[in-house]
Amino acid sequence: MVLAPxxxxxxxxxxxxxxxxxxxxxxxxxxxxxxxxxxxxxxxAVGSRVYVGGTFTTVxxxxxxxxxxxxxxxxxxRSTGRVVTTYTPAVNGAIESIAAAPDGTSIxxxxxxxxxxxxxQRGLAMLDVNGGRVAAFAGRTNGYVLKVLVRGTRLIAAGxxxxxxxxxxxxxxxxxxTTGALDTAFTIGATQGRTRSNGTTPAAFVNEMDxxxxxxxxxxxxxxxxxxxxxxxxxxxxxxxxxxxxxxxxNRFPNDVSGAQAYRCGxxxxxxxxxxxxxxxxxxxxxxxxxxAPDRNVSSLCDTASRWETGxxxxxxxxxxxxxxxxxxxxxxxxxxxxxxxxxxxxxxWLDNCGGRDNATPGSFAAxxxxxxxxxxxxxxxxxxxxxxxxxxxxxxxxxxxxxxxGSDTESLGGxxxxxxxxxxxx
Numbered sequence: 001m002v003l004a005p006x007x008x009x010x011x012x013x014x015x016x017x018x019x020x021x022x023x024x025x026x027x028x029x030x031x032x033x034x035x036x037x038x039x040x041x042x043x044x045a046v047g048s049r050v051y052v053g054g055t056f057t058t059v060x061x062x063x064x065x066x067x068x069x070x071x072x073x074x075x076x077x078r079s080t081g082r083v084v085t086t087y088t089p090a091v092n093g094a095i096e097s098i099a100a101a102p103d104g105t106s107i108x109x110x111x112x113x114x115x116x117x118x119x120x121q122r123g124l125a126m127l128d129v130n131g132g133r134v135a136a137f138a139g140r141t142n143g144y145v146l147k148v149l150v151r152g153t154r155l156i157a158a159g160x161x162x163x164x165x166x167x168x169x170x171x172x173x174x175x176x177x178t179t180g181a182l183d184t185a186f187t188i189g190a191t192q193g194r195t196r197s198n199g200t201t202p203a204a205f206v207n208e209m210d211x212x213x214x215x216x217x218x219x220x221x222x223x224x225x226x227x228x229x230x231x232x233x234x235x236x237x238x239x240x241x242x243x244x245x246x247x248x249x250x251n252r253f254p255n256d257v258s259g260a261q262a263y264r265c266g267x268x269x270x271x272x273x274x275x276x277x278x279x280x281x282x283x284x285x286x287x288x289x290x291x292x293a294p295d296r297n298v299s300s301l302c303d304t305a306s307r308w309e310t311g312x313x314x315x316x317x318x319x320x321x322x323x324x325x326x327x328x329x330x331x332x333x334x335x336x337x338x339x340x341x342x343x344x345x346x347x348x349x350w351l352d353n354c355g356g357r358d359n360a361t362p363g364s365f366a367a368x369x370x371x372x373x374x375x376x377x378x379x380x381x382x383x384x385x386x387x388x389x390x391x392x393x394x395x396x397x398x399x400x401x402x403x404x405x406x407g408s409d410t411e412s413l414g415g416x417x418x419x420x421x422x423x424x425x426x427x
Contacts, residue, residue, distance in 0.1 A: 016210055016211065016212060016213050016277060016278045016280065016282075016337075017277055017278065017279055017280045017336060017337030017338050017339065017399050018280060018338060018399040018400050018401060019280035019281075019338060019339045020338040020339060020340060020341075020399060020401075020426060021340070021426070022340060022426065022427050023338075023340060023341050023372060023381060023383075023384050023427070024338075024341075024384075024403050024404045024424040024425060024426055024427065025403070025424050025425050025426065025427050026384055026385065026386040026414060026424065027386070027414055027424070027425075028386070028406075028413050028414045028416060028418055028422040028423060028424050028425075029081070029403075029422075029423050029424075029425050030062060030063075030416075031062050031080065031081030031082075032062060032076070032081050032418060032421050032422050032423050033059050033060060033061050033062060033074075033076050033081060033082070033083050033421065034059060034060050034062065034411075034417075034418065034419035034420065034421065035052070035054065035056040035058070035059050035419055035420040035421055036056070036058040036059065036060060036067065036419060037056050037057055037058055038054055038055035038056035038057065038409070038420070039054050039055050039056070039392070039395060039407070039408065039409040039420060040052055040053075040054040040056065040395070040396060040407030040408060040409075040420045040421050041053060041054040041055065041094065041095065041096055041097075041395050041396055041407060042054060042095050042096060042097050042098045042109075042396060042407070043098070043396050043398045043405045043407050043421075044098035044099060044100060044107060044398070045078060045398065045400040045401075045402070045405065046100040046104070046105070046107060047078075047100075047104060047105060048077065048078050048079065049075045049076065049077060049078055049084065050075065050076055050078050050405070051073070051074075051075050051098050051107055052073070052074055052075070052076070052407070052421060053072060053073045053094075053095025053096070053097070053098050053109065053111065054072060054094065054095060054407065054420075055072065055094045056070065056071075056072065056420065057069065057070065057071050057072070058070065059074055059083060061081070061082055061083055062081055068083055068085075070083075070088070071090065071091065071092075072091050072093065072094055072095045072111070072113070073089055073091055073095050073109065074087065075087040075131075078402065086130065086131075087130070087131045088131055089116065089117060089127050089131035089132070089133070090115075090116070090117050090118065091109070091111070091113040091115070091116055091117075091125075092113050092114060092115045093111055093112035093113035093114060093144075094111050094112045094113070095109050095110075095111040095113070096110055096111040096112065096144070096145065096146045096147070096159075097109070097110040097111070097145065097146060097147045097148045098110075098148070099148045099149055099150045099155070100150060101126055101150065101177060101178065102150065102152070102153060102177050102178050103178070105128070105129040106126055106127060106128050106129060106134060107126070107127055108124070108125070108126050108137075108139075108148050108150065108155060108177065109124070109125050109126075109127060109148070110123060110124055110144075110145030110146065110147060110148040110157060110159065111123065111144065111145060112144040113125075116133045117131075117132070117133045119133055119135075121133065121140050122140050122141055122142065122143075122144075123140060123141035123142075123143060123144050123145040123157075123159065123161060124139045124140050124141055124145050124148070124157055124164075124180070125137065125139070125140070126139070126180065136179065136180075137178075137179065137180040138165060138179060138180035138181055139155065139157070139164070139165065139175050139180030139181075139182075140164070140165060140180075141157070141159070141161040141163065141164050141169075141173075142161050142162060142163040142164075143159060143160045143161030143162065144159050144160055144161065145157050145158070145159040145161070146158060146159040146160070146205070146206065146207050146208065147159065147206070147207075147208055147209050149209065149210065149211050149218075150177045151211050151213075151214075151215030151240070152177075152215050153176060153177050153178065154174055154175075154176070154177055154183070154215065154240070155174065155175045155176065155177035155180075156172070156173070156174055156175075156209065156211065156218060156240075157172070157173050157174075157175065158171060158172050158173075158190075158206035158207075158208075158209050158220060158222075159171060159205060159206060159207075160203060160204075160205035160206075164182055165180070165181070165182045167182055167184070169182075169187075169189060170189025170190060170191050170204070171189060171190045171191075171204060171205050171206045171222070171224070172188060172189055172190050172206055172220065173186065174186035174240075174243075183243075185243055186243045187228075187243075188227060188228035188238060188243065188244075188245060189227070189228065190204055190205070190206050190220060190222060190224035190226070190227050190236070191204050191224060191225075191226045191227075192204055192224060192225040192226045193205070193223045193224060193225070193270065194223060194225065194255035194256065194270065194271070195256070196267050202223060202270040203223075204222070204223055204224045204225075205222050205223050205224070205270075205271075206220045206221070206222040206224065207221065207222040207223070207271060207273065207274075208220075208221050208222065208273065208274065208275050208276055209221065209276065210276050210277045210278050210285065211240060211278070212278045212282035212310065213278070213280065213282055214282060215240055215241075216239065216240055216241050217237060217238070217239065217240065217246075217278075217282070217310060218237070218238040218240050219235065219236070219237050219238075219276050219278070219285055220235070220236055220238065221234060221235050221271070221273035221274075221275075221276050221287065222234065222271050222273055223255070223270040223271035224236075225255065225256065227245050228244070228245040229245075230245045230249075231249075232245070232249055233249075233250070233251060233253050233254050233255055233256070234253040234254075234255050234271055234272070234273050235250060235253050235273065235276075235287065236248075236249070237249075237310075247313075247314060248312075248314050248319060249314050249318050249319065250308075250314065250318040250319040250320065250321075251317065251318040252301050252306075252318070252319075252320060252321060253272065253273065253287075253289075253301060255271065255272070264291075264293060264294070264295065264299075264300040264302060265289075265290070265291035265292055265293055265300065265302035266291060266292030266293075266302075268292070269290055269291070269292070272289045272290050272291045272301075272302055273287065273289055274288050274289055274290055274331065274332060274333050274334070274346075275287070275288045275332075275333060275334045275335045276288075276335070277335050277336060277337050278310070278337070279337045279339065279375065280337065280338070280339050281339070282310055283309065283310055283311070284307050284308060284309050284310055284322070284375075285307075285308055285310060286305055286306065286307050286308070286335050286337060286342050287301075287305070287306050287308065287335075288304070288305045288306075288332035288333065288334065288335045288344055288346070289301055289302060289303060289304055289305075289306075289331075289332060290302070290303060290331035290332070290333075291303040291304075291331070292329070293329070293357075296328070296354075296355050296356060296357045297324075297326040297328070297353075297354045297355065297356070298354065298355060301321065301324060303326060303327045303328070303329055303330055303331060303332065303348075304324045304325060304326050304327070304332070305324065305325045305332055305335060305342065305344050305373060305378070306321040306322075306323065306324040306325075306378075307321060307322040307323050307324075307342075307375070307378060308321055308322065309322060322378070323377060323378030324354070324378060325344075325351055325352060325354075325373055325378045325379065325380065326351075326352075326353050326354035326355070326356070327346070327348040327349070327350055327351060327353055327356075328349070328350050328353035328354075328355070328356025328357060328358065328359065328360065328361065328364065329356060329357045329358045330346060330347055330348035330349055330350075331346045331347055331348070331393060332344050332345070332346035332348060332393075333345060333346045333347075333393040333394060333395045334346070334393075334394055334395055334396055334397040335397060336397035336398055336399045336404060337375070337399065338399045338404075339375070340375070341372040341373065341374070341375065341381060341384070342372065342373040342374075342375050342378075343370070343371070343372050343373075343397050343399070343404055344370070344371055344372075344373060344397075345369065345370045345371075345388075345393060345394025345395070345396075345397050345406065345408070346369065346393040346394060347369060347390040347391060347392060347393040348367065348368070348369065348371070348390075349366065349367075349368060349390070350364045350365060350366055350367060351364070351365045351367045351371045351373070351380040352364050352365045352379055352380050353365070365380045365382055365385075366385075367380060367385055367387070368387045368388065368389075368390055369387060369388035369389065369390045369391075369393070369394055369408075369410075370386065370387065370388050370394055370397075370406065370413075371384075371385065372384045386413070386414035386415070386424065387412075387414065387415065388406070388408065388410060388412060388413045388414070389410035389411060389412040389413075390410070391408060391409045391410035392408075392409045393408065393409070394406055394407065394408040395407060395408060395409070396408075402423070402425060402426065403423050403424050403425040403426050404423065404424040405421075405422070405423050406418075406421070406422045406423070406424070407420065407421055408420055408421075
């Protein structure tokens with residue numbers, strides 16, 4: 001099935017920042033439930049519910065001790081924080097991403113599962129409000145899905161796969177968000193993973209992406225050097241209306257083995273890219289990375305957050321960032337925008353720390369595990385510093401109309417017990 005270009009879209013579902021009037025409170029609410037093991041990797045606020053996915057198997061309501069078995073996915077009431085007891089879908093693998101379906105009540109999940117409610121369905125599925133598998137949704141892959149996005153009637157799926165609905169697709173595909181039918185006119189793929197100096201070449205994949213709220217521009221990041229036949233180093237911008245790779249490119253995230261594109265981050269990483277999100281107005285997007293930079297971030301974008309202008313012409317040498325903020329050697333896993341702040345999460349110890357390498361430089365700011373940046377300057381908003389136990393890192397940040405949701409692998413947020421899940425409310 002071929003989808004017509006989008007003239008108008010419904011409100012966004014998944015990623016892209018939610019505009020907020022102020023920086024959120026540093027005091028998390030007390031009502032969110034706790035995941036007792038694993039990690040929270042995906043959060044989606046849909047109507048009166050919040051859906052949570054990851055690698056956990058057990059959750060509890062705040063203030064209670066009764067353990068509730070929930071393998072990889074659960075829902076809780078947005079106002080009360082209580083786990084929805086009747087919502088118990090059965091998936092057999094990690095949930096990596098969740099997006100609201102066009103009907104406003106169902107959700108689309110992407111992950112590493114191969115069955116849903118006992119029925120074979122790999123990587124991609126739709127669940128109704130009761131947790132039932134929507135059999136009419138035809139979408140599925142032959143690998144795993146790391147990100148799902150819905151814009152209007154269009155679903156974009158990304159990850160590590162070579163076929164969708166039995167048709168060849170390289171790690172990226174567009175589908176009808178209601179039926180799961182493949183958009184046969186969208187054939188852009190992401191290929192050619194980086195080649196290390198020892199000659200090994202990890203498989204290409206797309207590990208994250210975001211589209212602007214209008215559904216016209218998509219930015220993908222991951223382990224690739226070619227997108228739709230065009231040379232693109234770990235990041236590319238796609239015109240969703242025309243189904244083409246745009247002229248936008250940058251050489252600031254090199255991942256080739258030698259020459260001008262020689263990578264500047266540690267070779268242990270298949271890709272240094274970790275997350276990307278558009279601002280609410282779509283004017284810019286922010287990328288966060290890992291890295292192990294040998295140059296202490298003096299020139300590289302390893303272990304940084306960086307802002308990029310959506311409409312900027314790339315120039316002959318490629319686009320350059322508007323600003324960057326360095327951790328000094330620690331990974332940033334997640335980013336969320338609100339218009340007034342850019343929130344970043346990981347296992348960082350510092351922000352404003354360009355020049356550092358596992359040490360604080362003069363003028364750096366201690367911001368353990370979570371922080372906020374000024375969207376205009378990129379500098380840390382030092383008045384907001386709730387802190388969290390660092391662990392592996394905060395792997396999911398989501399801005400919503402009721403604040404900032406945080407998913408991680410640790411149990412302390414803002415100095416309080418919040419196991420792997422929490423929400424900072426609006427002030």
